[in-house]
Amino acid sequence: MVTSNSQNTQKKLSIQVSLNGLSFCILDESSKSVVFSKTLNFEKQLDPIKLLSKIELEYxxxxxxxxxxxxxxxxxxxxxxxxxxxxxxxxxxxxxFLKFNAKILKTDFVAFDKLSEGIVNVYIPYANITNYFFDKYGEFEYQHSMSVLIETFLQQEQGTAKAFLHCQPNHFELVIIEKGKLLFANSFEYETSEDFLYYLLFTAEQLGMDPEDFELVLCGNISNDAEAYKLAWNYIKNISFAGPLHSFTFDTSKEQNEQAGFLLLNSF
Structure with missing residues (x-):
């Protein structure tokens, strides 16, 4: 959903908002340099009201x-x-379209992103958060994280089935693409590495994907030291990490690694 018509921008701010944390990234468009990045992970999931308080405090x-x-x-x-x-x-x-996937209140605002390949992502943004940023910045653009990931991965994959997994604290998004077509996209909440593996392998089984054959590409908040990665490695033979999909440089005050900032870096 686009609510901005600014042109010839110099600095772009991208903000990821979730009930589990916040991320901020500022890009200097003229130099293609990331001049500020920061991620906050919460100890427990918040509600939208407490989340807004965290945003206000950070500002x-x-x-x-x-x-x-x-x-x-x-x-x-x-x-x-x-x-x-x-x-x-x-x-x-x-x-x-949402009523079977989520509990919708009469006060909820429903938004949508039109994607390539004839797909529409229908979702609920947090109205109090959008109101806060509108008061602060005026017109701005917002999207759902799954929209950003689907569009990013559709541009990369053109061959056999490949699973892209974007990991965040306590949940991950899984996007599976084959020959430039979206086969599957969903998000999963998990508490243990065993939960992580179960959702991944169950999805592969439902789509008829052999763990010995398909390629799993990881990005986001996961490394080869993570227990979830080590467990997955015992079952899935072709695992790699997504490389940089941008041409940005970083200043010396970079505060998060490039993989952890995958979503925001690919939202510009």
């Missing part, structure tokens, strides 16, 4: 977030979404 304490920016994008990362073929989608009936 009070982090001076670099208050520098002038020309373009703002907010990425909502939650499980309150569903994918709909564009030929079946009706904006007037958008909420009806």
């Amino acid at each position: 009070e304490n982090e001076s670099r977030l208050n520098q002038p920016v020309d373009d703002v994008k907010v990425i909502f990362s939650n499980a309150l979404f569903t994918l709909v073929p564009e030929e079946l989608f009706s904006e007037e009936q958008a909420s009806s």
